[in-house]
Amino acid sequence: xxxxxxxxxxxxxxxxxxxxxxxxxxxxxxxxxxxxxxxxxxxxxxxxxxxxxxxxxxxxxxxxxxxxxxxxxxxxxxxxxxxxxxxxxxxxxxxxxxxxxxxxxxxxxxxxxxxxxxxxxxxxxxxxxxxxxxxxxxxxxxxxxxxxxxxxxxxx
Amino acid sequence: xxxxxxxxxxxxxxxxxxxxxxxxxxxxxxxxxxxxxxxxxxxxxxxxxxxxxxxxxxxxxxxxxxxxxxxxxxxxxxxxxxxxxxxxxxxxxxxxxxxxxxxxxxxxxxxxxxxxxxxxxxxxxxxxxxxxxxxxxxxxxxxxxxxxxxxxxxxxxxxxxxxxxxxxxxxxxxxxxxxxxxxxxxxxxxxxxxxxxxxxxxxxxx
Numbered sequence: 001x002x003x004x005x006x007x008x009x010x011x012x013x014x015x016x017x018x019x020x021x022x023x024x025x026x027x028x029x030x031x032x033x034x035x036x037x038x039x040x041x042x043x044x045x046x047x048x049x050x051x052x053x054x055x056x057x058x059x060x061x062x063x064x065x066x067x068x069x070x071x072x073x074x075x076x077x078x079x080x081x082x083x084x085x086x087x088x089x090x091x092x093x094x095x096x097x098x099x100x101x102x103x104x105x106x107x108x109x110x111x112x113x114x115x116x117x118x119x120x121x122x123x124x125x126x127x128x129x130x131x132x133x134x135x136x137x138x139x140x141x142x143x144x145x146x147x148x149x150x151x152x153x154x155x156x
Numbered sequence: 157x158x159x160x161x162x163x164x165x166x167x168x169x170x171x172x173x174x175x176x177x178x179x180x181x182x183x184x185x186x187x188x189x190x191x192x193x194x195x196x197x198x199x200x201x202x203x204x205x206x207x208x209x210x211x212x213x214x215x216x217x218x219x220x221x222x223x224x225x226x227x228x229x230x231x232x233x234x235x236x237x238x239x240x241x242x243x244x245x246x247x248x249x250x251x252x253x254x255x256x257x258x259x260x261x262x263x264x265x266x267x268x269x270x271x272x273x274x275x276x277x278x279x280x281x282x283x284x285x286x287x288x289x290x291x292x293x294x295x296x297x298x299x300x301x302x303x304x305x306x307x308x309x310x311x312x313x314x315x316x317x318x319x320x321x322x323x324x325x326x327x328x329x330x331x332x333x334x335x336x337x338x339x340x341x342x343x344x345x346x347x348x349x350x351x352x353x354x355x356x357x358x359x360x361x362x
Contacts, residue, residue, distance in 0.1 A: 122294070
């Protein structure tokens with residue numbers, strides 16, 4: 001009889017002491033995973049030039065990014081162009097723009113912006129080639145990605 | 157049955173969870189703001205259509221950069237990047253002649269404060285900045301020059317905005333972002349129209 005009573009009485013509450021820890025872990029997980037979502041760079045991370053007259057890019061969903069920089073392998077010289085997760089040739093830029101446009105709604109296409117994230121050591125020739133391709137594709141809105149700052153001495 | 161009534165979900169940590177979510181969203185939304193110099197590329201003209209516009213030499217501000225990042229302005233001055241803004245402002249704001257005849261005859265620039273030099277640009281609406289670069293110029297230099305040109309236009313628009321509306325162009329843009337209204341947009345468009353950005357980038361030097 002006494003055994004029975006004891007069982008009824010001692011209903012243990014679930015300990016919630018470790019709940020904050022669990023949520024913390026979740027938080028950390030999300031923080032890490034959101035930075036992972038950005039495309040893996042196959043080229044060296046471009047050192048963006050500094051500029052003071054910058055505009056923020058609006059409507060991030062309509063931005064397609066083109067990276068320009070040196071190859072990670074120092075033996076390979078010249079500028080490499082990366083879009084999404086692969087290194088491409090200048091003449092493949094129109095294909096990239098087409099595929100980006102295909103993902104958006106038709107009425108949004110004219111608001112699409114191409115953001116060029118290029119290394120400050122890159123050659124202007126490469127950039128001008130890309131611009132020419134963009135003109136061919138009628139993707140006329142371009143943003144040269146820069147970091148905001150007033151000290152332009154490090155650009156050149 | 158009786159047991160169920162006894163048990164209760166502990167809501168004490170709910171606040172913590174909400175707090176953490178809040179922090180999480182705060183962190184993710186401010187992460188890496190992409191900013192840059194915005195440019196609109198000129199439209200491609202059909203190959204069969206030849207429309208060479210003839211522009212007076214004095215209405216063009218020539219900037220040439222070579223592969224050693226040296227800058228030549230107006231074919232005779234060797235300058236530093238930091239000088240470009242001043243020179244460009246002086247050029248755009250010169251106002252030595254009449255504006256482009258759009259509807260009706262051209263009018264002199266009544267808001268320009270430039271030297272009114274007859275051998276420099278006629279009117280801001282006619283002033284063209286030409287930036288010719290070498291294929292070997294570094295991108296950093298190119299962006300610096302673009303930045304200086306952008307800076308020159310912003311300075312002029314700011315000045316006119318202050319004189320006309322007691323509010324600079326930058327402030328007007330900010331106001332418009334905070335509460336978009338037709339009247340502010342009108343002012344912005346007016347300032348843009350007064351100092352239109354006409355930048356030409358000819359084929360690079362091979």
